[in-house]
Amino acid sequence: MQVIFNHGKESGPWGTKIKVLAKTAEALGMEVSSIDYQGIDNPDQRVGTLKQVIHSLSTPFVLVGSSMGGYVATVAAETPDCKGLFLMAPAFYLGGEADFDKITPTCVTEIVHGWNDDIVPVENSWRYAKRTHSQLHVVDDDHRLVDSLQQTNALFKRFLQTL
Template identity: 30%
Template sequence: MSGSILYLHGFCSSPASWKAQLVAQAMNARGLADRYYCPVLPPIPRAAIATAEAIIGSQPGPLTLVGSSLGGFYATWLAEKYDLRAVLINPVVLASIAPGTFVGTQTNFHTGQSFEFTPQHVAQLAALEVPRITPERYLLMVETGDELLDYRRAVAHYAGCHQMILDGGDHSFTRFPDLLPQLLEFCGL
């Protein structure tokens, strides 16, 4: 049985993101559209984790997480809890971000819907922080030109895992299409 992918989009993003769409197209081209999951993650961290856990709990076979930005942060917590592999694309390393960074009114890039992110939500994120990872379960993909997150924090936090560090780019991970074959290979597809 082929594996499945659970794609976790970033903060203020959605399944309509271009990376999520590229993975969906690749899975469809392989005849595996029914093994690709990309839910709308609620902006509240506990609710986002619950959404992902419902999908993880329904999987009979192998599942690999793919997380972008905040989705990479969630994927790390889920990978450690459920003994899963994960591909992390410019992931958030919470310890390197000022606690109030996300607090306030936020707007989803794709839907235009606004939501309030509170200090309580920041506390929920802090409760999901994984101080030590199991390196062999991860593939880290970062671009040095990420304007939102310091890629060096991810490189240090995920030391020992397979890392693809590309010069330039930005937070959207501009060379994602070029690395999609490596992502799918890591996922066992």
């Protein structure tokens, strides 16, 4: 299975969180890739880029997204080949064309969000998780989730092992 990482608006394809989570996925025998969205500020254009990558795959995949990357991954996850969706502080309900009150991927979905997030309110993840019955983990951290990275990585490992 392939794990595809989707970074946030202000970060890059191999930021701190992605590097740590990618090592975990590789240790479990999974292929990893991370799309470079730098220079593409519109989340819906990023969705188009991800969908092109997805259509070229011949195996099932897992999408991982942080912040705007969570927006992108969730919109693109509405396909039978997506087996899992792992989101960190996803940028839900903050603009863009996606209607997160209607988008409901059928794959297993887990969300990690910080109580102290001042970029994307934790209530946005709670709203989405409640409607879709997604697993929501709220941690004592801010938007970047760096202080809880070890905890997030443990959740990610368990998530991958259960797929």
